Amino acid sequence: MKLTDVSRVVREGLEIDVYVSPRSNRAGPEGFDEWRKRLILRVRSPPLDGKANKEVEAMMKEAAGVPARIVGGHLSRQKTVLLTGDGDGILAELEKIL
Numbered sequence: 001m002k003l004t005d006v007s008r009v010v011r012e013g014l015e016i017d018v019y020v021s022p023r024s025n026r027a028g029p030e031g032f033d034e035w036r037k038r039l040i041l042r043v044r045s046p047p048l049d050g051k052a053n054k055e056v057e058a059m060m061k062e063a064a065g066v067p068a069r070i071v072g073g074h075l076s077r078q079k080t081v082l083l084t085g086d087g088d089g090i091l092a093e094l095e096k097i098l
Contacts, residue, residue, distance in 0.1 A: 014085075
């Protein structure tokens with residue numbers, strides 16, 4: 001599975017479907033969930049008061065170098081993150097990292 005399987009270019013930029021694993025002992029991408037068709041992100045923060053969501057947004061912003069915000073799944077482990085900017089450029093940049 002690759003990043004193009006879990007993302008799509010939209011007018012505002014690039015949307016990526018992620019599965020968040022909170023309270024992890026390490027933070028970062030952990031591959032892909034083939035069944036859910038999502039990128040797995042491990043975060044150290046607990047899922048309380050939006051802490052895990054903020055960490056997901058910060059992690060994606062740092063990886064892509066563009067603004068990131070959660071646009072779907074705020075109260076779920078399955079989220080959609082929007083990276084704002086040139087979708088194709090962002091996708092190419094992230095594919096180098098992941």
